[in-house]
Amino acid sequence: MDLERFARALRLRWLWFKWKQKDRAWNKFDTPCDKTDMELFNASTMVEVGNGKLTFFRTSSWISGKVAKNIEPRLFAKCKRKKIKVDKALNNNKWIEHLLPISDADELREYVDLWEAIQQIAINSELEDNIRWRWTSGEYTTSSAYNMQFAGAYSKLRLTPIWKARNEPMCRFFA
Numbered sequence: 313m314d315l316e317r318f319a320r321a322l323r324l325r326w327l328w329f330k331w332k333q334k335d336r337a338w339n340k341f342d343t344p345c346d347k348t349d350m351e352l353f354n355a356s357t358m359v360e361v362g363n364g365k366l367t368f369f370r371t372s373s374w375i376s377g378k379v380a381k382n383i384e385p386r387l388f389a390k391c392k393r394k395k396i397k398v399d400k401a402l403n404n405n406k407w408i409e410h411l412l413p414i415s416d417a418d419e420l421r422e423y424v425d426l427w428e429a430i431q432q433i434a435i436n437s438e439l440e441d442n443i444r445w446r447w448t449s450g451e452y453t454t455s456s457a458y459n460m461q462f463a464g465a466y467s468k469l470r471l472t473p474i475w476k477a478r479n480e481p482m483c484r485f486f487a
Contacts, residue, residue: 314461320349321457327353328452331366331443354379356446356460362439364398369407374398374441375429383429384422387411402435 326343327350329336345353350371359367359374370380370388381388388394392410401407414420447456 317461318458321454323349324353324457325452325454358444358446360442361398361433362441363437364402364435366441367398369396369398369401370394380426384426386419387422
């Protein structure tokens with residue numbers, strides 16, 4: 313077992329509980345998660361926006377499963393308020409004020425892409441925001457968080473020199 317990846321899977325569980333079990337006392341405190349943990353969590357979840365009070369506008373995956381900072385990376389870098397929630401950002405298009413001024417064509421293209429993506433989202437003040445885990449049927453499991461970190465990975469261990477070595481077959485087998 314890769315202990316570093318297993319520890320990351322357990323830290324992701326804290327982020328999951330911040331969404332799902334809001335009544336726990338430790339939810340008021342910061343989690344011991346770093347930037348990599350947060351990005352992996354956001355890539356592994358999809359947020360269905362209800363009233364928008366729990367969802368971060370720029371860093372949660374609420375725009376058809378995408379994160380706003382990935383749609384607009386240059387604008388995200390110059391944005392003034394990165395931790396605004398969706399309900400406040402969409403109220404009178406407050407999110408636009410945090411971007412201005414737009415200085416070149418690439419930033420304008422990102423702005424239009426984000427604007428078009430946001431127009432499809434409707435806020436429902438009667439529903440709470442909901443989160444789904446991408447790697448299972450919607451609920452977080454530590455095993456799925458651990459296993460998905462190996463997706464696309466390959467082993468760097470080269471075994472061919474062992475089998476070509478001039479040793480007894482029994483020694484090669486144990487090696």
